[in-house]
Amino acid sequence: MILVWMIVILLIGGLLCWLTARANEHAAKWVALVTMLIDAALICGVCFTQRVSSINTWIVDIKTQWIPAYGIGFHLAMDGLSMVMLLLTFFLGTLAVLCSWNEIKQRTGFYYFNLLCTLAGIAGVFVAMDLFLFYFFWEVMLVPMYFLIAIWGDTNRRYAAYKFFIFTQAGGLLMLIAILSLYFIHAAQSGVYSYDYFDLLNTTLQPSAARWIMMGFLVAFVIKLPMVPLHNWLPDAHSEAPTAGSLILAGLLLKTGAYGIMRFVLPLFPQAAEAIAWWAMLLAVIGIVYGAMLAFAQTDIKRLIAYTSVSHMGFVLLGIFSFNAVAMQGVVMQMITHGISTGALFVLAGMLKERLHTRDIESMGGLWSSLPAMGAVGMLFTMASLGLPMLGNFIAEFLVLMGAFTANVPLTVIATFGLVFSAIYSLRFVQKVFLGPSTFQKPLPDFSAREFVMMAALSIAIVWLGVYPQPVLDMVQHAVQAVVTK
């Protein structure tokens, strides 16, 4: 029941935020924080009570009927992969609440309601083992996210919010059709009408059918991921969303796409996936290079970071479609470390915006002297983003590339040169923002205690993952093995 509780607590917390904000605007954020902490404590509790390295099965499993007429069940389950993703969700979720603390001054209740609902949807996606339920959560997280962007976003927020919603919805509906097709094929074969993941795993598909159905799933996931050329929603959504929105978008929402591919596409359609692996890897490599080049060209700090996500998620796609354990572990690491590092950069961008009231890096510069702590942290996460060893992203990218190299040499070589591009945009970012002559005369406040706590948590996480990633690798080992051996 613990999984249900996690989601329910988020929803109840969200409603409480909404209600308490009517009495007191400040109460909402405390309620939200407490909710997130409770959930974080829950998942940590699960994490510690289970012997982490020996997770080779589904830890928690809840299965009941939901809509029996269509064979839809309510099935939540968690394995190592889900657990890692949930840890990330609640970690970043807590930070999202914290980083909204002073940024959101209006309509706090509704804001935190939406924030927590988004997180509930994301948490649901990571544990839903019924395809209908998965789709349900998949869509549910969009609506509150849409509100977060459309209400508390920046100047161009409505456009960004539409784009975000429409792109993801388009993919989602195609996935729904694919799910339905799979459902009927399975029903025709076994006579059992079921959307259950474990039932559908036993479906045998004609190659052509498998290809089409897989494409339906894949389109939904690569839009979320995002893969070039379906990435256009991302820069707009990331740059217009409020800080917490960007954090959740980059840190978690993108990961649902990668998670989906790992959880559903590869196990359900192993042959079909293998057949398109080359193309997927090609697009991944294009994404790596293209995202990096666009990131270099941007002048809007959040847009820049957004395009780096495109580039980084290319590694995820590359790793997934190289079908080996090393790369797949790298993918999981990349999901986590990208969530942390890019999330941190977005939080940082939010802090800068709070202080400078601009997102234009051309009008920044020389901030290191006035904000030394922020400069140091900024440097740390830029270095993480360009894949510097000792920091988590390196482990991820190194494993992905090393794994991918065994699968496809030329593409991996190009992808590796993406690291050069990532250095170029990252250093440009640092230089434009923190280095150079100082442009701001009036003194700027460095980290407040709250900001310090957030950044410290993120920094510790990214360094820890870079130096001692083994616990995470162990946790997902069996899940990854299961995916790879399919």
Place this chain on the structure above:
Amino acid sequence: MDSLQLQALLPFIVLASASVVIILLIAARQSHTVIQITGFLMMCLVVLAMWYVRDVLPRAIMPLLVVDGMAAVFTGLIVFCVLIIGLFSFIYFEEREENPKEYYILIFLGTLGAAVLTISRHFISVFIGLELLSISLYALIAYLRNRNNAVEAGMKYLVLAAMSSAFLLFGMALIYMDTGSMDFDGIAKQLQTQGHSPALFVTGIGLMMVAVCFKLALVPFHLWAADVYQGAPVPVTNFIATVSKIGVFAVLVRFAQAVQLQSYHFAVIIISFVAIVSMVGGNLLAIKQQNIKRLLAYSSIAHLGYLLVAFLPGNAAGIEAGMFYLFAYSITLLAAFGIVTMLSGRQADADQLEAYRGLYWRNPLMGAILTVALLSLAGIPLTAGFIGKFAVLNAGVQQQLWLPVIVLVITSVIGLYYYLRIISTLFAETQVIFPKEKSLHPLFVAGTYGALLVLLILLLGAGIFPSAVIDGIKNFLCQGFRIINF
């Protein structure tokens, strides 16, 4: 006619007597309030009567009528809609100086027409029901003759509807000439036993389809919809959008079931064609619409297109899906138009999008209800509309109707845009303070809010726990099939 048959017809008799009662009340110079309450009670009485007679179903009243499970579902839905519309009508008409009393006669007559359609199994009863409905509508649309160009709307509807009636009649005549029967079962029997001239039958079906498409406002017979929706008083618009469409769809389903319409290649082609162009046309027309009544008109064109996709397979799953879809669609539109009614002022209907700017912040409940309604129209999970759309896709995919299904998906993505557009208007910043000018009987305000809340609960309830509704429909349909097969 034996007593059981009479008993089966009891709800319809009560419904018919409702108009008479209202006439008598008007003759007795009773106030609007009294008439309203009486009407409400009469509708409740109809529901009670349906509950009372549930055991005698299914029962055929040869040769014209058949009261079975399907009829019960459709009639129940119609009566439910009228109950709600009646409530909304009170606050809508109370504000206007025109005498609203005769309005109730017309609305109950129209309801009776729609109800008769659901139980008719013969051309004559179809014709009578349809005309009862249409003629009431002519008057209803133009009821507030001095505003909103109501007369123009009524005139347009009248000419076009009369023309479509002529087509219907001519089509019926051709079929009658071909088969020698006006009884659905008789026609079916005739078609099976003896060779018939395809030309007459096909032309007849074609002409009848034209009339049906006209009533359902499907492309290319949709042109009246926007003008009439815009010109008619809001409750009447609501009535057209829900009750009249339910009735016509019911008769379409019954006729198709009897003659196995979907087994004819040409019929499938027409229906697919109409469905596709309706989905495309309706959604495209709505994209930039600023008038919310027109927008809902276009959206309903598209939605009826979706409905036809469920109708296409012609099997039990399709009919179930269609019924659920109609249910979801009706309560959604009731809620949406309910809000429009609530916001409509003394002078004009609240049909400009501008009137909704920042509604959520001014009146969170209404804003939330309209938001949920729009999300339901867009087919986003947690709402009834999603389950409806899911059911339709389910039916479509099962029969592998790829083209309509894909078009459905693509057009609903397009459609998402304009729903989101309204939603973001609801949540936009607002400076304008809209004066509250209503001073109504608190009982009715409470009643209206109650109705809206009920709709909200239904929308969400059917979205989260649709099993009850689906099972209900299934149970009723089983009864329905029994009579058709006996």
Place this chain on the structure above:
Amino acid sequence: MPSFQTQPVLIVAAILFALGLTGVLVRRNIIFMLISVEIMLNAAGLAFVAAGARWGQPDGQVMFLFILAMAASEISVALALVMQAYHQHKTLDVEELNALKDGTEPGFG
């Protein structure tokens, strides 16, 4: 089978129907449009009568009676509307009745 020839009657009905349709289409005066609609309805009625005759059933004629009744009630409502329309627009030209239409909308997005 009765020796009654339905074919010619049907053709007459079709011609009548087409005439009515043409009338609706080409006339601008509402009254004439309504009359043309009536012609179409009567054409359908004629077809019913013919069909009834073909099968030797009274149903066709019954239907015709219903059509008559319906046409009458429809016209009564229609004439009331025409009165109102004339009252408001001082004309019976349908082209004048075009206040309800898609306007030019403000920009996209």
Place this chain on the structure above:
Amino acid sequence: MTNLIAYIPALPLAGFLLLFFTGRRMSKSMIAFVGAGSVCIAALLTIVIGITFLQSGSSANTQTLWQWMRVGNFSCDISLRLDALSLVFVFIISFVGALIHIYSIAFMRQDEDYARFFASMNLFVFSMLVLVLADNLVLLYLGWEGVGLCSYLLIGFWYKVPANCAAANKAFFITRIGDTAMAIGLFMLFKTLGTLNIADIQQQAATIPNVTTIALLLLMGGMGKSAQVPLQTWLPDAMAGPSPVSALIHAATMVTAGVYLVARMNVLFLLSPAAMNVVAVVGAITLFVAGCSALVQTDIKRILAYSTISQVGYMFLALGCGAWSAAIFHFFTHAFFKALLFLAAGVVIESLHHEHNIFKMGGLKNKMPLLYYTFLAGASALAALPFISAGFYSKDAILWYSWSAGNGNVMLWAVALTGAFITALYSARLVIVVFWGDMKTPIAQQPGKLMTMPLVTLAILSIIAGFVQWPHNLLHVTLFADLVEKVLPATVLKQGIPPELLLQLIAAVVTLGGAYTGYLLYYKSPHIIEQWKTAEPNLNLREFFVKGWRFDELYQTLFVKPFLFITRSNKADVFDKIHQWLVTACSRLNGWLSLSQNGSLRWYIGSMLVGIIFILALQFFL
């Protein structure tokens, strides 16, 4: 003592962490104490460990700290391995590093970012130590990138000047290109061998089919870090950093990481003669190209930078020829004298109000005699003056092996000899122009004790460090070679080459000739240079050399400009256009469909009729 190895890198790391977190609240002397102290203790520890290691006679000590990652069939640990080769590097890094840190205490005293400087320096020492102590290539890569980061941070230390940042960025990008190639090399190694452990690779190297490719990829990495042609352009610009940084990172240690890598992976290179040749040729080209540039520079630090490139070129040449120990020996001596030269140059620059142009210096000999003599010691070592300088012993060995070693030939020898001449020439030029003649800029301050002590120490080392290894035909002291040849293969000599003594004589004569030419041109009769400069082609040639053979401009046109052009022109994301087009299409369609909703009843009837006809037609014709 094996479990103490980890403390060597741990100490600077601790220093870094302490300074990073609390540096802003520390007093300057506290910062100096932590920053320099951590490295000094590490240096002492190194000496202790080194002595025990040498006494124990074991070939390698490994200390595994913890498991870093184990994934599928891949595993690697945070594990340190000390052998003779590492020991030499660790010694240089910690010892020279300690001296430079001490020097920096005084040199950076006035800087407001004192803590940041020492933090970065400590981090650098840590990374460099990890690099040379790593027992697997992934950990090596960690150190490799770490030193790159520190190099970046320290080149751009004075970040308020945009040019410094640009230099830092350039250094990072260009080394990153090499690093990427190296990473690909690692992937290939993993793909073929399934391990990245250095010892395992050495064992299984013989089974690698595509060893040349791997070796060349690793070499690329080395070329980036070690500023070898064609990836050398970042190093002259890197002089934007403070002088101690140039001394430590861009002279003594980091730029020799490439040498370390090639030496460490010697098994792979030995298996591939082609790769060996490439290494040698790259070294030869580099030493010549950079030497020519060094001849004509006017910025004191740039001269030293080019000379560094050139000297590292010698090391590569030696490696390529198979003279492994000679290369490492040259690294050993070079670390001392080049660090010394940079530190001394730093003193000169500080004393002369941050004047970099050597032609605005002069006459310092009498004003700053200590500085002069230490500089002279360094310069003579650079020029490889026979017998009295450490540089002679190492460079002479390289010259000899460039012909005589298994992979050497006369061409390489000739180039190396030319390089030796050039080196002597610009060394003489440097000393003469800066220290002799008339004083052109007044001296602001004299260096303090903290600065002179390292200078003197290094000067002494620049002279005596060479004595641990004498040519075979002179004294035959082979202490150094014996040490490193525990790890590295011994140099194989060819048959049928001229006697070693003859070549040594030629080398000595060339070196002295070079020094004399410098004396002649820049002191005795400077008019020759003036005359030479008047001719147009000579000026062009000079310009060509000054600009570092125009590599920068080449890259600018080949890579930078196209890249900037593409990114600028695609700032708005071309794919967005497609989606925009879809939106526009929908909008258009909406407009057209809206036209049909024109409110005219007759139009409605007409279109309804069309619909009917269409549907009937559909029925009958399908």
